[in-house]
Amino acid sequence: MTGPPLLEVEDLRIDLNYRSSQVAAVEGVSFRIDRGETFGLVGESGCGKSITALALIGLLRQPLSIGAGAIRFDGREIQSLSAAEQRALRGNRIAMIFQEPMTALNPVSPVGRQIAEMFVLHQGKDWREANRLAVEALASVRVPAPERRVKDYPHQLSGGMRQRVMIAIALACGPDLLIADEPTTALDVTVQAEIIELMRNLCAERGTAILMISHDLGLVANVCRRVAVMYAGRIVEERGSDDIFRASAHPYTQGLVDSLPRLGSRAALGRTRLTEIAGVVPAITDFPDGCRFNPRCARATDVCRTTEPATTLLGAGGLVRCHHHA
Amino acid sequence: MRLGANLVIGGALFALAIFVGLLAPWLAHTDPVMDANLLNAEEPPSWIWWFGTDAQGRDIYSRVVHGARISLTVGIVSQLVNSVIGVTLGLTAGYWGGWWDDFVNGLTNLMLAIPSLIFALAIMAVLGPGLTSLLIALGLTNWSFTCRIARASTLSLKSQGYVQAAKVLGYGDLRIMITQLLPNMVGPIIVIGTLGMGGAILAEAALSFLGLGVRPPYPSWGSMLSEARDQITTAPWLSIFPGLAIFLTVLGLNLLGDGLRDVLDPQSRSRRT
Numbered sequence: 201m202t203g204p205p206l207l208e209v210e211d212l213r214i215d216l217n218y219r220s221s222q223v224a225a226v227e228g229v230s231f232r233i234d235r236g237e238t239f240g241l242v243g244e245s246g247c248g249k250s251i252t253a254l255a256l257i258g259l260l261r262q263p264l265s266i267g268a269g270a271i272r273f274d275g276r277e278i279q280s281l282s283a284a285e286q287r288a289l290r291g292n293r294i295a296m297i298f299q300e301p302m303t304a305l306n307p308v309s310p311v312g313r314q315i316a317e318m319f320v321l322h323q324g325k326d327w328r329e330a331n332r333l334a335v336e337a338l339a340s341v342r343v344p345a346p347e348r349r350v351k352d353y354p355h356q357l358s359g360g361m362r363q364r365v366m367i368a369i370a371l372a373c374g375p376d377l378l379i380a381d382e383p384t385t386a387l388d389v390t391v392q393a394e395i396i397e398l399m400r401n402l403c404a405e406r407g408t409a410i411l412m413i414s415h416d417l418g419l420v421a422n423v424c425r426r427v428a429v430m431y432a433g434r435i436v437e438e439r440g441s442d443d444i445f446r447a448s449a450h451p452y453t454q455g456l457v458d459s460l461p462r463l464g465s466r467a468a469l470g471r472t473r474l475t476e477i478a479g480v481v482p483a484i485t486d487f488p489d490g491c492r493f494n495p496r497c498a499r500a501t502d503v504c505r506t507t508e509p510a511t512t513l514l515g516a517g518g519l520v521r522c523h524h525h526a
Numbered sequence: 527m528r529l530g531a532n533l534v535i536g537g538a539l540f541a542l543a544i545f546v547g548l549l550a551p552w553l554a555h556t557d558p559v560m561d562a563n564l565l566n567a568e569e570p571p572s573w574i575w576w577f578g579t580d581a582q583g584r585d586i587y588s589r590v591v592h593g594a595r596i597s598l599t600v601g602i603v604s605q606l607v608n609s610v611i612g613v614t615l616g617l618t619a620g621y622w623g624g625w626w627d628d629f630v631n632g633l634t635n636l637m638l639a640i641p642s643l644i645f646a647l648a649i650m651a652v653l654g655p656g657l658t659s660l661l662i663a664l665g666l667t668n669w670s671f672t673c674r675i676a677r678a679s680t681l682s683l684k685s686q687g688y689v690q691a692a693k694v695l696g697y698g699d700l701r702i703m704i705t706q707l708l709p710n711m712v713g714p715i716i717v718i719g720t721l722g723m724g725g726a727i728l729a730e731a732a733l734s735f736l737g738l739g740v741r742p743p744y745p746s747w748g749s750m751l752s753e754a755r756d757q758i759t760t761a762p763w764l765s766i767f768p769g770l771a772i773f774l775t776v777l778g779l780n781l782l783g784d785g786l787r788d789v790l791d792p793q794s795r796s797r798r799t
Contacts, residue, residue: 257694259693259694287696287697287698288696289696290693290694290695290696291694291695291696291697292696295694295695296691296694296695298687298691300687302687303686303687303688304687304688304690304691305688305691306688306692306705306706306709306710307688307710308709308710308712309705309709317697317705318695321695321696321697321701322696369695370695
């Protein structure tokens, strides 16, 4: 693809300012997303994936702030834009859907109005036109009887329907990038599959890139072409989603892959215990020296405890941050 | 239907008061000010004098009917001013925080510390007696509760997912306040507002009693009550009827407030259906 990538994050550091001290909650994070691409960010709770997303849309608030690095959207640096310019990007060119579709919709406003508001806000449409477009938008996320449903309040809809409405709101203005932060965590598994399928199809039709954030490696690998794994505020491995299962290079990623239960493994291997990653994630104020994974890593040696591993390029655009990568 | 009870009774009482106020010249039997006749002084209620007459022989019924105009104007207008001031200050203070929040909080505490009647008195003393100064005085002195409620609601609503989502979707501050925050706090604001209307009607009575409100001989329910104080044992109808008018109006306002809150909150509406 020619021209600048849609989104380019370079050496991003996010500081947590606590009393007069500063801790880097996210450090040295770099990745890029091309137009229409699907990119996944995986990691456990507190690894910094959600605040990275907030930084991308310019909504970090104290005590969090961007300490260093650059975020370029469509070639323009987000931090250098005025508040009004950032606001014009949000919802219009970068949209986001959330984990909890219940709380992300305004309870006292009919859902149709909430969709229509996006057309009024970002495209300057009048309300009559916006309401017509809202019915279309609701139809496009396969909500049955959309012309009746637009008058419903959020509490009258099921969880899956609400998430469909959220997707309709997010995609209303035809954004270039959709950030999906744990979009299906609060839903039933069957509904999950429908919502993911819907989101993927709609984005593919419109050429919208997806940045999907989740703790669920399997789900992300299923949706996304490339996956980055975060651990303790750093990206430890970035691979094509096929490679990440077949040939994960970082011991943490391998640990994640091994800890997934596998269908049919009992017949092949007999009754075995699921593998786990020993230890716990270090506290943000207490990151170890050297590689941040070293206290939990089976391969750790002296160099891991003293020296921060550099990024190593692997084949097919993958990269890993480990002294002893596979 | 359960839904309607409060709304219908409260709405009917309040509508009756408004209706009486609007049609006062046609409903009244006599001119409330001019038709004094000492020959009819202190007549008890009868077929001729529905609510009796006062010491000057004026028809109490006609005065109560005309009093509705002044009392309702004072109640509605001054509470409207209070609500606008209180919501504007409370919403912006809660939303923006920082020095503005500190300033508004300080101001609210100051207003709560000074008895509002005394403050209204001071304003009246500067502006002079009369209906306009009464409206200004009562409109400027009772916004602190509304402000507190608006600020507290804003603080709790601000962290709700949909307010955060609105930011992510590119809503500006003003749009968030008007579309996300205000509609979600309308219930408590209306309830406080209806209570405040009743309070303003009573405050008008107190100020009129002190000679700073509506001046005699023009009737307001409050000033009629004040004038009737001395004759409460000898001519109780002088205080009963204006008192009843105040009571029914304030009751109606409170029921109306409750009823409206039920209707405006879509969650409580669907629980009933």
